[in-house]
Amino acid sequence: MVGRLLRNELLSAYTTWGVGGVADQLYLPVTINDLARFMRALHPREPLLWIGRGSNLLVRSGGVRGTVVALTTGVGGIEQLTGGAVRAEAGASLSLLASFFRRTGAVGLDFLAGIPGSVGGGLAMNAGAFGGEIWDLVTEVEVMNRRGDIIHRSVDEYQIGYRSVRRRQAEGGDEWFVAATFNGRGGEAAAGSGAGRLQQLQQRNSSQPMALHSCGSVFRNPDGDFAGRLIEESGLKGYCIGAACVSGKHANFITHGGDATAAEIEALIDHVANAVEESHGVRLQREVRIVGEAVREDG
Ligand SMILES: Cc1cc2nc3c(=O)[nH]c(=O)nc-3n(C[C@H](O)[C@H](O)[C@H](O)COP(=O)(O)OP(=O)(O)OC[C@H]3O[C@@H](n4cnc5c(N)ncnc54)[C@H](O)[C@@H]3O)c2cc1C
Incomplete structure (x- = not known):
């Protein structure tokens, strides 16, 4: 399956603020393999921006030169692994991941339910709310580099803070999140306040x-x-x-x-x-x- 490459695409449609100029080109991949193939074909110095749901992004009106990879529609699989772990691809929405957790009996990601981002954007930002943060439950991430290689990285390889995530050894060039595995049983501690999902959503609606x-x-x-x-x-x-x-x-x-x-x-x-x-x-x-x-x- 091959994704869609769009030229001079207005980015306002890809951000929750609904503003922003055009990207020279924007790629909407459908699968991780398709994304790897696209990355391999790019010029090695092509300016590159990966985005998820654009819910933490202000795009200026002059737009973005180079290529934007948008994980908004594809690369969104979520599956349960043996032992109760859950693997989610970067394009899956955080809300969907939260409901998958509930459906399959995994615990600890309820707080993601009202955050309108993607798993990739959530990992990049260490998204959190109500005392929980997404990295509390991550056991491993899969990242992609410019050559389209996939590398499995452990949590220890990152310095994780409040709304910030940095790879400790950043040599080797840029890389982006394509998937993460979550501990479906480790959530009690991460659930923080313990407030239920509906209560959290109500709190959001009344205060935001x-x-x-x-x-x-x-x-x-x-x-x-x-x-x-x-x-x-x-x-x-x-x-x-x-x-x-x-x-x-x-x-x-x-x-x-x-x-x-x-x-x-x-x-x-x-x-x-x-x-x-x-x-x-x-x-x-x-x-x-x-x-x-x-x-x-x-x-
Ligand atoms: C109404 C509302 C409520 C919100 N509430 C919360 C909240 O409670 N808690 C919270 O933490 N945030 C909240 N946010 C902010 C936002 O939803 C989160 O930061 C979310 O994690 C961003 O995900 P995204 O997919 O939209 O990322 P984007 O906005 O698309 O990107 C954000 C950053 O991540 C990078 N990025 C995106 N995808 C990848 C990837 N695959 N690999 C590497 N880098 C990547 C981008 O380059 C960019 O720098 C809220 C936003 C809105 C609009």
């Missing part, structure tokens, strides 16, 4: 602006504090630049109804960081990743 375009929390929580609290105390709830606004429901969300530009969102991110630093002396660090060119350089 789910009906508007957003990217979830824009900033990481600083040690011992909450970015949302600092933003709210800086008087920024409801503050807008153009059509991009600091959510009145959750101050760490920047939302819009469909008409904001990437530049407005980015200007608001900078404004919030500066205002919080001025009022509280804390420089908030972005959780959201910003990619692409502000204006397309070739005009």
Whole structure:
């Protein structure tokens, strides 16, 4: 099976903020083998960006030069292995992985249910909520390099922190997640607060602006504090630049109804960081990743 290669594809359709210019080319692989074949055929120095559901990504309006690999439709298998382990491919949605866990009697990933990302994006970000983090249950990952080789890596090979994951020995070039194996029995400790899945989803619905375009929390929580609290105390709830606004429901969300530009969102991110630093002396660090060119350089 062969995936689809799209030229000059608008990335706004691939992000939850719904903004962003075109990628020179975008590949939608269907299987890991198909993806490996595509990677092998690329020029070794082709600029490359892998994305999942674009739920933690601000793409600037000038778009992305080179190739974007989007694991949005394919590479999404989930299977139960012997001994209760679960293997999920990077394109599977986090919500689907959470429900697969429940269906098969595995425990510990309920907290992923309301996070609108992919397994690959979740691994890259160490997605988490309600006291749990995805890497708490990972036993092994499969990564792909530019040559399309698949390498199995153990958890020990990574330095894992709050919304951050880094390979300890980063030599050998870029690589991306194509699958992970999860311990289906190790979840009790990782489940953290122990709140049930429905309760967690209700909590999300009541505290987050789910009906508007957003990217979830824009900033990481600083040690011992909450970015949302600092933003709210800086008087920024409801503050807008153009059509991009600091959510009145959750101050760490920047939302819009469909008409904001990437530049407005980015200007608001900078404004919030500066205002919080001025009022509280804390420089908030972005959780959201910003990619692409502000204006397309070739005009
Ligand atoms: C309403 C809402 C609520 C949210 N709530 C939460 C929450 O509770 N907790 C939380 O942690 N996050 C939350 N998020 C943020 C987001 O969903 C997570 O960060 C998610 O893990 C991102 O996954 P993605 O597939 O969308 O990644 P993308 O946004 O597509 O990519 C994010 C980063 O990961 C990289 N990446 C993507 N796929 C791969 C891959 N296969 N290999 C290597 N790198 C890759 C990208 O290059 C990029 O740097 C929320 C977002 C929204 C919109």
